[in-house]
Structure formats: structure tokens, C-alpha cells
Amino acid sequence: MAGSGAPGLARGKEGEKLRMLRGRVLLSRWRPLVAAARPSAEPRxxxxxxxxxxxxxxxxxxxxxxxxxxxxxxxxxxxxxxxxNISKDLPPEQADVVIIGGGVVGWSVAFWLKMKEPWRNALQVVVVERDLQYTKASTVLSVGGIRQQFTMPENIQMSLFSAVFLRSINDYLGVFNQPPIDIQFNPSGYLFLASEEGAAMLEENVKIQRTEGAEVSLLSPAQLKKKFPWLNTDGVALASYGLENEGWFDPWTLLNALRRKAVSMGVYQSRGEVTSFNSFSREMMTADGEVVKLSRIKHVNVQMPDSTEYSSVKCSIVVNAAGAWSGRVAELAGVGTGSPQSLAGVKLPVEPKKRYVYVWHCPDGPGLETPMLIDTTGAYFRREGIGGNYLGSLSPTEEEEPDTQDLEVDHDFFQEKVWPKLAHRVPAFESLKVKSSWAGYYDYNTFDQNPVIGAHPLVENIYFASGFSGHGLQHSLAVGQAIAELILEGEYKTIDLRRFSFYRLVKGNKILERNIV
Incomplete structure (x- = not known):
């Protein structure tokens, strides 16, 4: 058998050569015909x-x-x-949690959900954001401040939590084979100035802050002048100064770090606008004898960008982290659409408020030792970089509230309202020169200027994380963890935020934060 195998192999090779030769002959016959059929003007x-x-x-x-x-x-x-990234615009057909709003709060919720999921890929989480360029996002248009000088214990605790997180940000948000995160934190502290009328309140505030673990000192006018010789202390009776865990950082870096980490953990990012919900409902009677309708969201309908096409996402949980537009999203879900005097008629009282930020140059200004200063008038400023630049502004009065249809800046507001107050407090600012400006939105809670966090009593599977009224960036990390705890464990485990629930709106119980900048 071994001898007979060799001739067979030889015949196989010869046969293959013969077939190749026949193929070349056929190709030589067809090539002129193909060339003749090709237009002569077209190069080969x-x-x-x-x-x-x-x-x-x-x-x-x-x-x-x-x-x-x-x-x-x-x-x-x-x-x-x-x-x-292959199809980031198109959301999946179903998800466990749909987060509406891709700002720092929304991505914080997504990150903490994945951190706390019981096993890897146990949860499918989708973040829906209509503007991935973040041209109008409150996160990237903020001045990036973080402070413990609040008057509510919960706000102080959330800021302390965020400070610890930011100090170890690469332990939390670092991604393998990616550059480390530089949050560009400036630990220059906040300096609150109080007049004679506000001195007692400031002193009471500092007691609360110290009780919660914040390092804050009280300064007399003489101590102020010694520490900050560029400061005019006229009309100042007392000041409070944050000694640690206060300052400012780059909001854009934090947003991108949260997003990068969450996506690496399996969170799906979708570009689109939530325009409606599909829900089912049932009726029940309350202890007071009121018949109410309980509803549950089944689908979130997302309109694709630059298109009339919609994508419907079946889901179990919805998180409303839409910032300044969260009130509108809540209304789409049926929140506050009932009779004004009923539980179903209580709205989420969050709406956009436009705030200006101005950047100016003053070579003879306070310099590197400049804190984030909050004047007795409400005007504020801080250093911006190391080239003699500063930024700041002032929140308008209710009568001065600007139109929110666009983000145009009113430069007269700086000349007439902001500059005189700054120049009085810092005489060097008499000769400042405005270099640039921008405007951004507060997700302003018109009820009590504090966030609404947690579930809704009638729309059973929607959670709120909005209404921060200017301090959402610095509290986003703690709020994200709190929402994740509510969803996965049914209660707060780290910081008790029950006072911020929707129920206070129902009962009409305001919880006022006195230190709103």
C-alpha cells in the first residue's frame, strides 16, 4: 500500500498543474473581451x-x-x-434602570449602581442625554466649588463625603490602561463675610458645621485684615473660613471620569431626548379616604437626535436626573398633572434659573492666597488660574431674574450690579478688565432651594435626584450613592437623606438652607 500511494500523489500534483494551465488559457481568451467592453476614457x-x-x-x-x-x-x-461606542445613540430595547440626564448627577447614579450591583453585569443601566456636547449642561458651566459651610447637616455630610471621594478619585474612578485623573483641586477654602445683622446667624452656622466634622474658623475684622490685607473690612462684623476640604475643581474632568468609569463597567450611553412614557395604573384608597391612582412606568420613549424616529426602552426603574429640566420630565411621567388640591396635583417644583459668570483680569488683585469669597451682599469671586485672572458674579433678585430661553449674557448686570460690590470689597478691582463671560442654569427648587431625592408616592418606579439650586456638582457623588442604595437596598445606608423626599412637598414642609450662593 505504501508503494502504490506515491504514483497517486504524483498524479494529483500533475492534475493540479494541468488545471492551473487551463485556467490561464481561458483567462487569456476572456481578457481582450473585457478590455473591449470597458469605456476607453476610463483608466484601467x-x-x-x-x-x-x-x-x-x-x-x-x-x-x-x-x-x-x-x-x-x-x-x-x-x-x-x-x-x-458602536451604537451609542440607539438605546437597548430594555434595561433595568434608565437614567434621564447625563450630567454629573446622572453619571454618579450610574456609577454607584454598578459599584453596588450584587454580581457583575447584574444590572443593565442606560443613561440618556440629549446633548452629549454639554453646551447647556449645568455641570460644565458651573464654577466648580465645593464647601462644607452649609446650614443643614445633610448638606454638610454630602460635601464631606465628596471631599473624601475627590481626594481618592483614582481609587474610585481609575480605569485600567487609561491616564490617571487630575481633578485640578484648588484647596483655597471659602470665606463667608457677615454684617452686624448676620453675625449671630453665621456663628450659629459654624457650630452646626463643626458638629458635623467640618473644619471652619471664625475670624474677626482685625484677623481678616491680617490674613487678607487686600480686603476692605468695612461693614464686616464676622467671617467664617474653611480650613480644609473646601475650594474648587474642574467639573468637566469629574464628569468625564464618572462617565468613562461607568461605561467601562457596562453602563450604556444613549444620545436622545425623553419625550414620553408608557405606563399602567391602578386605583387605591388612602387612609384619609382619598381615591388615588398608582402608576408604573413600563417604557421610556426616546427621540433620536436630528430625527423623528423614536426608540422605546422597557424598564423597571427610572431616575429623573434631568437637572434644570427635571420638572418637565416629571410632568411627562404624570407627576403633578392631577387636581391642584390632591396628592396627584403636587408638582416637582424644579425649573431653570439662569446665572451669569464673569471672568476678569486684575494684575494687582489679591493673588494666589485668594479664597472663594462670599460677600455680605451675596457677590462672590475666586481666583482663576495664576495669571491675575478672577471669576465671580451675583445671583439676581426675583425681580431681576433673566429670561431662560437662551444663555445670552447681560454685561450691564456686571457693570451695574456686580462690579460696584466687588470694587468696594477689594479696592484693587476698581481697575479690573472683563475678559470673558458665560451663563449656565441652576436646577432651582422654587419650594425651598433644597434637592428632591428619592421615590415618588404615586409613580411607583420613578426616583428623583434634582433641585439642588446651585450645589448639585459638589453633592452629586453622595447623591448618586444614596439613590443606588434606595434602589438596591430599599433604604439609605451611608447618609440619611429622608428629609429631602418628595413627601415634604406634599405636606408643605419647607427645609431651608440659609447658605445658598
């Missing part, structure tokens, strides 16, 4: 892998193939490819 082109000659017919398909090959190449080991 070679066939290449992945290139279609019928470009008119296959042009779109070829573009998609180019994109696919690029993604395939990026998927090789060591690349930064992420499968979620």
Missing part, C-alpha cells in the same frame, strides 16, 4: 480587497465596511475600543 484599475467597482450601488455599504474594519482594528489588545 486593479481590483483590491474591500473595494467595489460598482461604486454608485455600493457606496454606502463600502463606507460602513470602512468603519467596521476600523472598529475591528481598534478591538485588538491594547486598543481603547469599547463595544458601547
Amino acid at each position: 484599475r486593479q481590483f483590491r480587497t474591500g473595494t467595489f467597482r460598482q461604486r454608485g450601488r455600493f457606496q454606502e455599504f463600502e463606507k460602513e465596511m470602512v468603519k467596521f474594519r476600523k472598529r475591528l482594528k481598534e478591538a485588538l489588545p491594547g486598543s481603547e475600543w469599547n463595544p458601547l
Whole structure:
């Protein structure tokens, strides 16, 4: 058998050579015919892998193939490819949790949900954001401050939590094979000035802050002048100064770090606008004999960008973290649409308020030792970089509230309202020069200027995380954890935020934070 196998192999090789020869003969016969059929004006082109000659017919398909090959190449080991980026605009058909709002609060909720999920990939979480460029987002348009000098224990505790988190941010949000996070924290502290009328209240505030663990000192006018010689202390009776865990940082860096980490953990990012919900409902009677309708959201309907196309996401939980627009989102879910005198008629009282920020240059200004200063008049400023630049502003009165239809800046407001107060407190600012400005939105709680956090009593599977009225950035990390605890464990475990629940709106119980900037 071994001897008879060799001739068979030889015949196989000879047969293969014969077939190749016949193929070449046939090709030589067909080539002139193909050349004659080609238009003479068209230059001869070679066939290449992945290139279609019928470009008119296959042009779109070829573009998609180019994109696919690029993604395939990026998927090789060591690349930064992420499968979620392939179709980031289109949400999945179903998810466990849909978070509406891709600002720092929304991404914090997403991060903490994945951190606390009982096992890897136990939860499918989707973050829906209509503006991935963040052109109007409160997060990136804020001045980036963090302070413990609040008057409510819960607000102080949340700020302390955030300070600890930011100090160890790479332990929490670092991603393998990615650059470390530099939050650019400036630990310059907050300096609150009080007049004679406000001195007693300031002293009481500091007692509360110290009880909660904040390091805050009280300064007399003489001590102020010694520490900050550039300061005019006329009309100042007392000041409080944060000694640690206060200052400012880069909001954009925090937002991107949360998003990058959450996506690496499996959170899905979708670009679109939530325009409606599909819900089912049932009736029940309260202890007071009132018949109420309980509803549960089944689908979140997302309109795709620059399109009339909608995508419906079946879900179990919805988190309303839509910031300044969270009141509108709540109304879409049926919150506050009932009779004004009923439980179903209680609205989420959050609406956008426009705030200006001005940047100016003053080479003879306070310099590197400048804190975030809050004047007795409400005007504030801080250092911006190290080149003699500063930024600041003043919240308008109720009568001065600007139109929120756009983010145009009123420069007269600085000249007439802000500058005189700044120049009085810091004489060097008499000769400042405005360099730039911008405007952003507060998600303003018109009820009591404090956040609404937690579930709704009638729409059973919606949670709120909004209404921060200017301090959402610094409290976002603690709030994200709190919402994750409510969803996964049914109660607060780290910081008790029950006082911020929707029920206080129902009962009409205001909880006022006195230190709103």
C-alpha cells in the first residue's frame, strides 16, 4: 500500500498543474473581451480587497465596511475600543434602570449602581442625554466649588463625603490602561463675610458645621485684615473660613471620569431626548379616604437626535436626573398633572434659573492666597488660574431674574450690579478688565432651594435626584450613592437623606438652607 500511494500523489500534483494551465488559457481568451467592453476614457484599475467597482450601488455599504474594519482594528489588545461606542445613540430595547440626564448627577447614579450591583453585569443601566456636547449642561458651566459651610447637616455630610471621594478619585474612578485623573483641586477654602445683622446667624452656622466634622474658623475684622490685607473690612462684623476640604475643581474632568468609569463597567450611553412614557395604573384608597391612582412606568420613549424616529426602552426603574429640566420630565411621567388640591396635583417644583459668570483680569488683585469669597451682599469671586485672572458674579433678585430661553449674557448686570460690590470689597478691582463671560442654569427648587431625592408616592418606579439650586456638582457623588442604595437596598445606608423626599412637598414642609450662593 505504501508503494502504490506515491504514483497517486504524483498524479494529483500533475492534475493540479494541468488545471492551473487551463485556467490561464481561458483567462487569456476572456481578457481582450473585457478590455473591449470597458469605456476607453476610463483608466484601467486593479481590483483590491474591500473595494467595489460598482461604486454608485455600493457606496454606502463600502463606507460602513470602512468603519467596521476600523472598529475591528481598534478591538485588538491594547486598543481603547469599547463595544458601547458602536451604537451609542440607539438605546437597548430594555434595561433595568434608565437614567434621564447625563450630567454629573446622572453619571454618579450610574456609577454607584454598578459599584453596588450584587454580581457583575447584574444590572443593565442606560443613561440618556440629549446633548452629549454639554453646551447647556449645568455641570460644565458651573464654577466648580465645593464647601462644607452649609446650614443643614445633610448638606454638610454630602460635601464631606465628596471631599473624601475627590481626594481618592483614582481609587474610585481609575480605569485600567487609561491616564490617571487630575481633578485640578484648588484647596483655597471659602470665606463667608457677615454684617452686624448676620453675625449671630453665621456663628450659629459654624457650630452646626463643626458638629458635623467640618473644619471652619471664625475670624474677626482685625484677623481678616491680617490674613487678607487686600480686603476692605468695612461693614464686616464676622467671617467664617474653611480650613480644609473646601475650594474648587474642574467639573468637566469629574464628569468625564464618572462617565468613562461607568461605561467601562457596562453602563450604556444613549444620545436622545425623553419625550414620553408608557405606563399602567391602578386605583387605591388612602387612609384619609382619598381615591388615588398608582402608576408604573413600563417604557421610556426616546427621540433620536436630528430625527423623528423614536426608540422605546422597557424598564423597571427610572431616575429623573434631568437637572434644570427635571420638572418637565416629571410632568411627562404624570407627576403633578392631577387636581391642584390632591396628592396627584403636587408638582416637582424644579425649573431653570439662569446665572451669569464673569471672568476678569486684575494684575494687582489679591493673588494666589485668594479664597472663594462670599460677600455680605451675596457677590462672590475666586481666583482663576495664576495669571491675575478672577471669576465671580451675583445671583439676581426675583425681580431681576433673566429670561431662560437662551444663555445670552447681560454685561450691564456686571457693570451695574456686580462690579460696584466687588470694587468696594477689594479696592484693587476698581481697575479690573472683563475678559470673558458665560451663563449656565441652576436646577432651582422654587419650594425651598433644597434637592428632591428619592421615590415618588404615586409613580411607583420613578426616583428623583434634582433641585439642588446651585450645589448639585459638589453633592452629586453622595447623591448618586444614596439613590443606588434606595434602589438596591430599599433604604439609605451611608447618609440619611429622608428629609429631602418628595413627601415634604406634599405636606408643605419647607427645609431651608440659609447658605445658598
